[in-house]
Amino acid sequence: MSDTQSQSTSKGTWVTYRPEIKVLDCTIRDGGLMNDHRFEDGFVKAIYDCCVAAGVDYMEFGYKADQKIYSRDKFGDWKFCVEDDVRRIVGDNPTELKLTMMADAERTDYHHDILPCEASVFDVVRVATYVHQIPTAIAMIQDATDKGYETTVNIMAASTVQENDLDDALAALAATPVGTIYLVDSFGAMYSEEIQYLTRKYQRAVEGTNIEIGIHTHNNLQLAYANTVEAIVLGVNRLDATVAGLGRGAGNCPLELLLGFLKNPKYHLRPVLECLETAIPRLRTQMKWGYDLAYMITGQLNCHPRDAMKYMEVDEPGSIVAFYDQMLEGTS
Amino acid sequence: MSDTQSQSTSKGTWVTYRPEIKVLDCTIRDGGLMNDHRFEDGFVKAIYDCCVAAGVDYMEFGYKADQKIYSRDKFGDWKFCVEDDVRRIVGDNPTELKLTMMADAERTDYHHDILPCEASVFDVVRVATYVHQIPTAIAMIQDATDKGYETTVNIMAASTVQENDLDDALAALAATPVGTIYLVDSFGAMYSEEIQYLTRKYQRAVEGTNIEIGIHTHNNLQLAYANTVEAIVLGVNRLDATVAGLGRGAGNCPLELLLGFLKNPKYHLRPVLECLETAIPRLRTQMKWGYDLAYMITGQLNCHPRDAMKYMEVDEPGSIVAFYDQMLEGTS
Numbered sequence: 001m002s003d004t005q006s007q008s009t010s011k012g013t014w015v016t017y018r019p020e021i022k023v024l025d026c027t028i029r030d031g032g033l034m035n036d037h038r039f040e041d042g043f044v045k046a047i048y049d050c051c052v053a054a055g056v057d058y059m060e061f062g063y064k065a066d067q068k069i070y071s072r073d074k075f076g077d078w079k080f081c082v083e084d085d086v087r088r089i090v091g092d093n094p095t096e097l098k099l100t101m102m103a104d105a106e107r108t109d110y111h112h113d114i115l116p117c118e119a120s121v122f123d124v125v126r127v128a129t130y131v132h133q134i135p136t137a138i139a140m141i142q143d144a145t146d147k148g149y150e151t152t153v154n155i156m157a158a159s160t161v162q163e164n165d166l167d168d169a170l171a172a173l174a175a176t177p178v179g180t181i182y183l184v185d186s187f188g189a190m191y192s193e194e195i196q197y198l199t200r201k202y203q204r205a206v207e208g209t210n211i212e213i214g215i216h217t218h219n220n221l222q223l224a225y226a227n228t229v230e231a232i233v234l235g236v237n238r239l240d241a242t243v244a245g246l247g248r249g250a251g252n253c254p255l256e257l258l259l260g261f262l263k264n265p266k267y268h269l270r271p272v273l274e275c276l277e278t279a280i281p282r283l284r285t286q287m288k289w290g291y292d293l294a295y296m297i298t299g300q301l302n303c304h305p306r307d308a309m310k311y312m313e314v315d316e317p318g319s320i321v322a323f324y325d326q327m328l329e330g331t332s
Numbered sequence: 333m334s335d336t337q338s339q340s341t342s343k344g345t346w347v348t349y350r351p352e353i354k355v356l357d358c359t360i361r362d363g364g365l366m367n368d369h370r371f372e373d374g375f376v377k378a379i380y381d382c383c384v385a386a387g388v389d390y391m392e393f394g395y396k397a398d399q400k401i402y403s404r405d406k407f408g409d410w411k412f413c414v415e416d417d418v419r420r421i422v423g424d425n426p427t428e429l430k431l432t433m434m435a436d437a438e439r440t441d442y443h444h445d446i447l448p449c450e451a452s453v454f455d456v457v458r459v460a461t462y463v464h465q466i467p468t469a470i471a472m473i474q475d476a477t478d479k480g481y482e483t484t485v486n487i488m489a490a491s492t493v494q495e496n497d498l499d500d501a502l503a504a505l506a507a508t509p510v511g512t513i514y515l516v517d518s519f520g521a522m523y524s525e526e527i528q529y530l531t532r533k534y535q536r537a538v539e540g541t542n543i544e545i546g547i548h549t550h551n552n553l554q555l556a557y558a559n560t561v562e563a564i565v566l567g568v569n570r571l572d573a574t575v576a577g578l579g580r581g582a583g584n585c586p587l588e589l590l591l592g593f594l595k596n597p598k599y600h601l602r603p604v605l606e607c608l609e610t611a612i613p614r615l616r617t618q619m620k621w622g623y624d625l626a627y628m629i630t631g632q633l634n635c636h637p638r639d640a641m642k643y644m645e646v647d648e649p650g651s652i653v654a655f656y657d658q659m660l661e662g663t664s
Contacts, residue, residue: 191561191593192524219554221589226558229523256625257553260632261523269632273653276625293588293608300592300601321605 017263020237024058025051025255026216028078029102030240030247032062034309035287038076044089046279047243052095053271054259058124060100061086066109086121098123098150103140105133110140117148124150127178131161134169138176145177152180152238154216158198159189159302170205180212180238181205185227188220188250188295189302195227199234214238219250219291220299228253229261243272244280249305249312250295288312293320297327349595352569356390357383357587358548360410361434362572362579364394366641367619370408376421378611379575384427385603386591390456392432393418398441418453425453430482432456435472437465442472449480456482459510463493466501470508477509484512484570486548490530491521491634502537512544512570513537517559520552520582520627521634527559531566546570549585551577551623552631556585561593575604576612581637581644582627620644625652629659 027047028039044061051059062078070079077085081101093099099122103110114125125144129137137153144151153173158166173181183195183202190198195215202213215231215238217224228239241258245251256276259267294308294317311323359379360371376393383391394410402411409417413433425431431454435442446457457476461469469485476483485505490498505513515527515534522530527547534545547563547570549556560571573590577583588608591599626640626649643655 192558193565221592222551222554222557222586225554226524233525254554257628260553260628270653270656273625273656277652293605296589296592320609321602324602324605 018232018237019264020212021232021262021264022057022238023255023258023262023267024060024100024214024238024240025056025242026060026100026102026240026252027242027244027246027255029060029062030242030252031289032076032078033248034246034289036075037062037078039078041089043279043283044078046275048089048097050243050271050275050279052097053274054255054268055264055266056097056255058098058100060102060126061089062102064101064103064108064110064113064125066107066113068109069107081122083115083121090121093121100124100126100152102126102128102154103144105129105136105140108140110143114144114147114149120149122149124152124179126152126154126182128154128156130156131165131169134172138172141173141176141178151178152182152214153178154182154184156184157186157304158184159187159194166201167205170202174205174209174211178211180214182214182216182238182240183231183236184216185218185224187302187304188218188224188299190217190227191221191223192227192230195230196234199231199236203235212237214240216240217253218247218299218305219245219252220295220305222291224251224253225257225261228258232261243275244290246280246283246289249289249309250292250299251290294323297324301327303327350564350569351596352544353564353594353596354389354570355587355590355594355599356392356432356546356570356572357388357574358392358432358434358572358584359574359576359578359587361392361394362574362584363621364408364410365580366578366621368407369394369410371410373421375611375615376410378607380422380429382575382603382607382611384429385606386587386600387596387598388429388587390430390432392434392458393421394434396433396435396440396442396445396457398439398445400441401439413454415447415453422453430455432458432484434458434460434486435476437461437468437472440472442475446476446479446481452481454481456484456511458484458486458514460486460488462488463497463501466504470504473505473508473510483510484514484546485510486514486516488516489518489636490516491519491526498533499537502534506537506541506543510543512546514546514548514570514572515563515568516548517550517556519634519636520550520556520631522549522559523553523555524559524562527562528566531563531568535567544569546572548572550579550631550637551582551584552627552637554623556583557589557593560585560590564593575607576622578612578615578621581621581641582623582631583621626655629656633659635659 062081065079127137127140141151213236217227241255242252245254256272259269294311298305298308394413397411459469459472545568549559573587574584577586588604591601626643630637630640
């Protein structure tokens with residue numbers, strides 16, 4: 001934080017900001033994990049308009065999933081992000097907002113489905129990979145780079161990866177043309193000290209390259225925003241957030257909290273509040289997300305939220321004590 | 333964190349804990365600010381039983397407010413914490429749990445209303461003071477000490493106090509027999525860097541004394557738990573929390589998150605989950621608390637949540653954008 005353009009270490013003198021910081025909204029993509037990517041066009045458009053007005057840098061629409069693996073009948077449009085579907089919302093996207101797709105390693109027919117960038121409405125390919133899929137992820141990064149895209153890579157479930165495997169993965173990714181490597185707290189299980197430890201590890205891995213580090217958090221322990229701020233303080237410049245924290249399970253870092261923290265005058269909170277007022281209440285009648293005890297429990301146990309999601313999906317979830325007991329059984 | 337009994341800096345090796353850490357539950361006291369301290373006896377008893385079973389160290393019932401200032405008709409029992417009312421819940425409190433009352437500077441007839449400790453069911457007097465009331469607070473600390481109580485002091489609204497005034501207050505309090513000085517984020521406006529800055533200031537102020545530092549947070553920015561963890565990492569040993577985060581406005585650090593973090597085997601999460609399952613749902617039909625956009629806005633603006641509480645108190649709060657616009661007007 002020695003850069004004079006950086007935020008100082010005391011709020012009272014936060015009169016400067018770090019212009020390298022960029023915000024990515026992944027409301028539709030991560031939120032889509034809660035409704036099989038079936039958002040109404042009006043909602044997607046509301047998020048898009050919000051991002052443009054709020055000065056957000058990137059917006060992620062969803063996955064570029066392989067239609068040979070996933071049925072279009074079973075999932076909504078934003079599982080596949082077909083160009084025409086996106087253009088139905090954004091036209092040719094005549095804005096500063098860059099559009100991103102997420103491409104899962106081994107679940108994306110990237111050779112075929114990802115067009116050359118100049119033929120696409122998308123600007124960025126975000127590769128998502130588990131640590132054992134790194135070779136595929138690297139091939140996908142190379143392919144997207146060759147096609148003219150900015151690229152990023154999310155190493156998923158980092159809180160359960162063996163440290164030497166993570167080190168190997170980072171070393172391999174640091175040698176690619178990827179633009180950003182994301183620290184991802186898939187299970188919402190990380191505390192500030194782990195964010196510190198891993199952020200510094202990721203930063204060391206990319207020293208001497210132009211690769212940025214990003215952060216993607218989940219709110220199981222009410223730490224999604226706190227951990228994002230922690231990462232900012234450590235020098236992380238690429239930040240994921242979602243409107244109302246919409247995202248899988250306990251959700252993500254809320255965009256409204258993040259934009260309230262960032263001091264760059266390009267960011268505006270008011271359009272996010274407008275979106276929260278006009279678009280979110282109706283969605284809350286259709287789906288349920290955000291911090292809740294079941295997600296807290298899976299976060300505390302550092303495990304995938306799938307059991308909590310199953311517990312929460314009924315209208316009247318059962319005993320939380322019984323869920324806790326069951327989860328403890330599951331980890332013994 | 334050089335103490336070998338301290339938590340290490342990586343979660344993977346958190347096999348130790350800091351035995352000096354003590355947890356105070358202030359569910360009834362801080363929650364009472366949302367319902368004029370009118371809790372049913374069954375709820376107060378449920379929190380008491382929860383604290384005992386969970387291994388919590390202290391439980392705060394409410395205020396020892398002056399009945400010449402506050403009418404017993406207008407407020408519930410826990411505004412006054414008359415001995416007989418507390419004994420109706422806890423008998424003679426034949427447990428390890430210590431009971432605390434909060435005594436507001438200038439709003440407590442402490443000479444008259446606070447009995448000698450041996451005649452009281454209470455163990456601790458927690459003096460709450462604004463920085464301009466420090467002389468009164470010191471007199472109250474001395475009075476309570478002379479009567480045989482453990483004492484603590486909360487300097488309220490620390491995020492809006494001028495730094496030289498805060499330094500003077502800390503120096504004056506460090507010369508008293510007080511047991512703990514609490515860093516209090518009354519407005520839920522502090523970020524981790526401010527917690528660091530102020531915690532270190534408080535710690536320096538008590539160097540060479542036996543005074544402990546405590547932390548009391550609010551959740552306006554979803555940082556109540558994160559800031560409590562931050563303080564723990566810095567060496568703070570006295571922690572306030574509440575069941576379900578119940579407390580004024582956005583509420584406090586949730587006890588269930590905190591006990592999931594602390595590794596001392598004396599603490600048990602399961603009784604808190606039981607309490608959350610049996611006692612909290614009914615309360616949620618009677619009162620509304622916890623993180624919400626209006627509280628976020630007052631937190632971001634570092635101001636008292638009273639405007640947000642007023643906005644939230646109706647069944648159908650109005651436009652959040654209008655509330656935001658109004659609050660910005662108010663700070664210009």
